[in-house]
Amino acid sequence: MNLKIDKRVVKGVTIMSCHGRVMFGEEATALRDSLKEALTKTPRIVLNLSDVTYIDSGGLGTLVGVYSSARSAGADIKLTGLGQRLRDVLQITKLATVFQVFDSEEEALAALGQGIA
């Protein structure tokens, strides 16, 4: 397994930091399970991908899957720390329009804060 996920909760928002690669298979499964578990605790999540070196099609599919099911259940996931490669992938796949992407954790947190204010 090439993915490590750290979680911490700040003011009712779970910040999940991923380290390593998000690949189809156990990594994608681990990410999905982690996200789902976090969603049972807080409905608002910031996913920090700054230490993710690679995300393949399966990983991306997982991300979109969890993202859209979380959205439809009323939860909110913001992305931050996207590297150039991931930005490119989101651009090619036009998913940049689907995810809410922020430059920093602080901005993502602020956006979530406004959402509930």
Add this chain to the structure above:
Amino acid sequence: MSFQPITGPVSSPGSGIFPTLVYVQGNDQRTINLDHTPFTVGRKVDKDLVIADPRVSRDHALITSEDGQFCVVDQGSKHGTFVNGERVQRKTLERNDRVEFGVRDVSYVIFHPHHASSNTAREFLSQISGIQISTDATDLEKLTLFLEAARKLNTTGVLDEILVTLLDATLKLTRAERGYVFLRDEESKLRLAAGRNSKDEPLLDDTTISHSILDEALKSNSEFVITDTSQSLDLAGRHSIVAYDLRTVICIPLRKPQVQATRGAQAPAPTESSAEVMGALYVDSRFASRDISSVSNDILRAIATEAASLIENARLVQAEEASRRYQQELSIAASIQQRLMAVTIPEVPFARLKGRNLSCKEIGGDFFDAVNTDEGLAVVLADVSGKGVSAALLASTLQGMIYSQLIAGMPLVEIVAAVNRFFTHKHIGEKYATLIIARIRRDGELEYVNCGHVPPLLVCNHEVMRPPHGNLPVGLLADATYESDHCSLHAGDRLILVTDGVTEAENARGDFFEDSRLETVAAKSSSLEDIFTAVANFCGGTPLSDDCTVLELVYTG
């Protein structure tokens, strides 16, 4: 080779302990008990298995047994004996091996080590113990025989059976009321793996046992821990003992067998306590029931060492079976993919199309297709996310859907919208495809729709353009909308489509081939092969982690 009974005195056919052969001929199949060896196969009528086909030799092959293994031996047949497609002279048979005698595909035999209808380890064990153990054998002798028999079993998926058998045996020997086996899971937490009471009923709930004793036993260095609550003074904190009136609890930690484990008269090896604890065997009795504290220490010691190796063996067998299934799955996926890639490229006077695919070891979900209709020559290149059978099957479905709609002359945008509806309806996220469909008309007018795929390369006079047009992949979001792009090609212009296996081909340093290298080679060269050569040179010896597919469409005017 002389006649050799395979089993002991139990020999009535179908009793559940014989290996079987499933003989398949066309649509018929029958099960044959392998109740004696050598088992003969051939065209002669006196054979145990007669196959009346001219390609089968009179004396074609034998199935023999040695040391509990079964072997197929070719008898110098003309057309050969095959195990899983490979011609063999002599081969030890494994579960589910496919054996063919001269005739390929039409008729074959599948080998099962034990009778399929009653494939339970317990039945086998009880039979053995029933026959071979004399009534005056000591408990310890019984147990040893019993465990020996269990260990020789190489049936797959028997871990649960073995645990239950182990519990039943332990309950019988210790005369305890209840027994449980706990095994560590991947996170090293103890989980209830099996539970039985002395009436041979399953116990699924472990809340009424003494977990404190269980924990203690696991931490201790002893081979087993006996707690007699009538002797124990300090019962504070031992809720279960008090609440459930437990009298005696025996707990045996199950330690991973050591390679050089010392057995017999010597003192326990010093490494014993440091050996990895993989679980625990727990038995108890209530006050109202009987005293089990006097159970022989020899028996407990024997259970402790034997049970652990038993479980370890069963686990190894399970792991082996899992890898075997994985291999099987791979070969299924490979055959699906071969069909996906077997595309007949239509010949049209105004364009030339070439396609090539390089598969990685794991099977991916790439496919391409080409369809010529009145609307023009259409090409499809798609990459279904994921790997293995599921990706290959999904790719196959996708190919069929797109093909039929192209044949019907549907607009490209409607085709991908329909595919997206189908995918999002059937699969919620996670399984999706990036694809590109391009259709070129006789007059050079090109329409294409890119759904999350690597942007195509348009090469005009050695100049490469990457149109920025794109849509979402199909299968991710139900409400996605799709648009297409148009451009006019002139004679000699080329459209190159690739899957991300090409741009993400990695070298030993972990660098990707990238779009820039692809563009450079596409500009310089006019051959598909050159792209693959460039990728191969870039990767060095690093194996591909994803399929590489490249399509080249040249408009000839």
